[in-house]
Amino acid sequence: MSATPKISVRNVAKTYGHMTVLERVNLEVEEGAFCTIVGASGCGKSTFLRMLLSQETPSSGRIELDGAPLPGEPTPDRGIVFQKYSVFSHLTVEDNLILAREFERSRLLGRSFGKGRKAARAEINDTLEKIGLGAARLKYPAQLSGGMQQRLAIAQALLKRPKVLLLDEPFGALDPGIRADMHELLLGLWEELAMTVFMVTHDIREAFKLGTRILVFDKIRHDPQAPDAYGATITYDLPLNRKDAGPPPELAGLAVNADTSTGASA
Amino acid sequence: MSATPKISVRNVAKTYGHMTVLERVNLEVEEGAFCTIVGASGCGKSTFLRMLLSQETPSSGRIELDGAPLPGEPTPDRGIVFQKYSVFSHLTVEDNLILAREFERSRLLGRSFGKGRKAARAEINDTLEKIGLGAARLKYPAQLSGGMQQRLAIAQALLKRPKVLLLDEPFGALDPGIRADMHELLLGLWEELAMTVFMVTHDIREAFKLGTRILVFDKIRHDPQAPDAYGATITYDLPLNRKDAGPPPELAGLAVNADTSTGASA
Amino acid sequence: MRIINRKPSRVTSVALTALPFAATIGAYALASHYRRLENPADKLLPSLQQMGETFWRMAFVPDRRSGDLLLWLDTYDSLWRLGMGMGVATILALSLGVLIGFIPHARSALAPYIATFSLIPPITILPILFIMFGLGETSKVMLIVIGTAPVMIRSVSQEVMNIPRELIIKAETLGASVMQMIFRVVLPQTLPRLVNAMRLGLVPAWIFLISAEAIASTSGLGYRIFLVRRYLAMDVILPYVVWITLLAFIIDRLLLLLSKRAFPWHHLGGESL
Amino acid sequence: MRIINRKPSRVTSVALTALPFAATIGAYALASHYRRLENPADKLLPSLQQMGETFWRMAFVPDRRSGDLLLWLDTYDSLWRLGMGMGVATILALSLGVLIGFIPHARSALAPYIATFSLIPPITILPILFIMFGLGETSKVMLIVIGTAPVMIRSVSQEVMNIPRELIIKAETLGASVMQMIFRVVLPQTLPRLVNAMRLGLVPAWIFLISAEAIASTSGLGYRIFLVRRYLAMDVILPYVVWITLLAFIIDRLLLLLSKRAFPWHHLGGESL
Amino acid sequence: ANAEEKKDFKVCWSIYVGWMPWGYLQDSGLMKKWADKYDITVDIVQINDYVESINQYTAGEYDGCSMTNMDGLSIPAGGGVDTTALIVGDYSNGNDGVVLKDKTKLEEIKGQNVNLVELSVSHYLLARALDSVGMSEKDITVVNTSDADMIAAYATPDVTAVVTWNPLLSEIVAQPNATEVFNSSGIPGEIIDIMMVNTETLADNPDFGKALVGAWYELMGIMSSDSEEGKEARTAMAEASGTDLAGYDAQLATTKMFYTPAEAVEFTKSPELSETSKFVAEFLFDNGILGEGAPSPEFVGVEFPDGSVYGDANNVKLRFDTSYMEMAAGDKL
């Protein structure tokens, strides 16, 4: 490797009490990559993202961002969409979306007034339409359906245009139509901003469609007496070519598995 | 129609304040049907399930169960898995699962002790293994990953063996492998118990794979001035034949849509 | 239908609400009647009529000595003290609560101290308080502050700590500074709970107001009760107690209304008491 | 790193915690020193040593008049009253709280009444309490109950109402009767919050205990404080206040520990104060 | 001592029959008139809680305070604050009493619970009453009861004996089953109500003493007269204490007011005062009120107008000084 990788993960492990969730995770990701992460539920994918965000610290090992140790706390250059969509319950849809802008513009209070506010609200009209929340702009999150909240959370993270974007099952609660729109939105911004994206998903097709690289997390060591003794690690790490018609031969098994689950009707 | 339908919905509408969510919903479902429900996010699918559960009452119209008006409150003959998986946070995995049994056996306190408790815990060993939570049986929900909580919620509802089962995006947070296992578990019980199932999903393939009938919710009337004035209704109501290779011709458009969203790789 | 799913109708609800109040008044009237049968001059449980007359006199007949309408004078003075005390306590609760709940170093330094402080029954150190704050209005206001603020601070800091960590992290990824997080996330999320803490804090505030007025004052609802207590003038005390309760009730409802108006998002979920 | 993400180290944390306590003691010692320079017999701010001696004497030297070890006698009697009062208040809070929070009809009937009741400052209606409960131990315990239970009931019922509706519905679909829901869902979900309500309720409980012991008694921490207040014996009062605070602190921590032991699931989330 | 001349003075008082004139002095402007005469200001502050008022005085917040001889000896004098009895206003002559429920003789108090404000003049009165029938505190049980709760306490069945003062006393005696079996007229001149002032302040600012004494005796003259003005003054005092003129006059009847300075001077100079101080000091010592450091009842010295001292002459903290009252008697103010 010539250039410094955007993110490098070196021999990271994470344990909760006696339980090892992740172990021996090694990874180098170049800038602009779109990594999709798949793996059994409960194997530590969300935990991995939380570490990339500095929400949790690895129990051992090291994570580097642009060659320097990861900052000890979340920073605006890494955006996140959590698995349980969390938006600000005290702000309306539009106020949730202009919040990042307000933080930038009003250094002290993080709150704009009058004209500035109006302008900020006008700026997001487009986004609101794209995510289909134009009619709900004045509603509070508690008045939205699950899928609507999730779209709001995604848009909120995207509007900040982070260098690294972490997505934890962002499209889980969306119907196919909306999901396709959101894919477009995300891919458009990814190309435009050269973001580095990590996205956890359970939808193998989605993983193949969006990713330039797929990371499979799995446990390879098992101790039947102590099921918590060993953690998961990255078992496959494959580049994806968008123009490919199907999954690479190494993942044929996985894809079949996916087919079984999402219907043999295709 | 000769026999009384299991559930019949007659001209039901639901409004929240000024906003019409559903209108003119009509439906008759025979016993043992597996209805999958699809539709844009925010169109009222969860609301529809909540009405079938008697958690909410229709603003107008009538719902009948076995020819009689729906009871005014949730009853044990209708099981539910909520969109935001809700299990009892104060009970461990195994105690969550034996709870329904305890309610049956100990009429007053709903709590078994000593032997009875042990026996109840033994009974669920199988289920625990099937849903892959054998190793987590003593954990509290807050210690589980999202997918694990969802599996627990599904198993909890299935163990009660309800006559009508309502599922709101039950498999959203599951990986393909686990998802296939859960499909099997569900289909097995459905056949065995002749349950009537309503399942909301965003995965069209899943809808085709599992359902005997698919209900599509959508808005057909729009007023651009007042986006909340009209609600969604059932726009397609089609029987599915499991042995079919693909979606019926009427739904070709939908299926294509689904393909776009879940990857063109298949 | 199960009793938990049955909502009383409007009429039933009003009737049910009125029931225990009516029962209390009835029980009182009976007890008073029988006591006065035994001793017509009994002062402990005066008749409702007698109390009504006294209350009327306090409210609308100018006092012979000063020419004041005592009830309104007392009410005004007490409410002023209560308002000042609750105002200071609220400001303290909000500022210290956010500090303790949000900043770990401040938490280490202040939380145990304030927790300890909140456990000191203020009435035991009255002489020291009076020396520190004099016997004027300040000491009365301060007694209210000392009696209510520590618990309010504690509950506000707990509420701040209960804000889901995800929201704070989200704000950080959106580029917020600590100040900005306080103003745009922590404060708005905490304010409705602060109103709740105020509603709960009003109960001890009234108690301390009355204690303070009983010790050093020449007006106020607590002063009047204290003054006539040595003659067991229950015909003054009981209407005053009802009046205090009514005032407290109105303030409580106003705060609830304020919360519903100002923080609609907070009340989208379940009901609140 | 932002101050909100920096956790003080173990040592820093201990130092920060000790700081305000040390400052308070230091400030006291200084104030006391200067007062006693002016008047060596000053009673208001006795020296630390003097207080230590008095405390030792109260704890270990039998009283001249009665031969009792006063501190332990007072402590035992007060804790007994506090325990009884809190016990009754807790039982009331749990039973009425569940009733009000869970059953709409009970809510209509009782919630406004108890809310109103909680706003009555109990000291104003002491004479009526005396007729109802006499002047013995009952009235002291009842004063504690009346002073703490209404607020506790209110907060427990609010907590019951805050249980996500989905959980209740889930229980219904699993075939639970109202009783079963109360015992298997509502109570377990509410208990940890009840412990919290108890911890908050202890603050007024101590205040009412001390007020109650000031009314008519022959022993107890509050009795002693009020008795020696007659001759401004701050060398007794201050150590007693510290002692009360210490007892209250220990009870508070024990309850927190109990909660962590008995309801581990409740403490899986964030920290608590 | 450090001579401190000052212009602004504060004295405090609490509601009691013999002290109501203090409130009236402030309200009527009489005090201001006399203060102006000496070119000073005197603020008379009402404190509802009697003990708190003495505590505040002892802590140095006030220059003077109305209290009984007993509390003057125990709190300020016992606390090292050199205190002078400036105006000896009255003594209780039936204003404090022992009341039994359903019993009529003092002897029958034996074995009962007696509700009273412990360590107060009521406690002292009880001790003297028991003494008079050859009993001691061991024969009864004292239950400390706050004065504010006394009437309500008496209404409960558990309470069978109380010792208290007016106006509570007359309210309780009015109950059908109550008998007053002993009162302070049995120990005349032992419970004395006094305006105490800080000795140092008085020494440095004699004008302060003159203004207080001058104002007080002017009002005494008005109050004792049967004129309209006197009635008006007494009515105002009655209402300030929460009763009416008849009620207040009834309380005055059991109070030996010294309406003229001459009477007060004569009483203060009488030899019985020394005897009373001995009783009081012994009572305080027996109850541990003089402090742990006190080796004997004579620990605190009390000086009388003739210069004689009861107790430790090196630790004189309470002084009966008639010089200011004599000035008033001689019209020298």
Ligand SMILES: Nc1ncnc2c1ncn2[C@@H]1O[C@H](COP(=O)(O)OP(=O)(O)OP(=O)(O)O)[C@@H](O)[C@H]1O
């Ligand atoms: N705070 C915690 N304390 C203890 N164990 C935890 C904690 N958080 C997560 N775990 C455990 O770590 C494991 C990994 O959890 P994680 O949420 O990362 O899984 P995941 O791969 O995201 O699963 P899913 O696909 O279901 O979201 C789980 O077994 C979970 O029980």
Ligand SMILES: Nc1ncnc2c1ncn2[C@@H]1O[C@H](COP(=O)(O)OP(=O)(O)OP(=O)(O)O)[C@@H](O)[C@H]1O
């Ligand atoms: N309590 C409520 N008050 C007001 N509006 C509500 C409420 N609950 C739901 N809604 C509105 O009703 C509409 C339908 O919500 P519902 O949750 O049924 O949608 P859904 O079809 O389940 O969507 P999703 O697929 O995203 O879960 C939404 O627009 C939502 O804003």
Ligand SMILES: [Mg+2]
């Ligand atoms: Mg996850």
Ligand SMILES: [Mg+2]
């Ligand atoms: Mg939904």
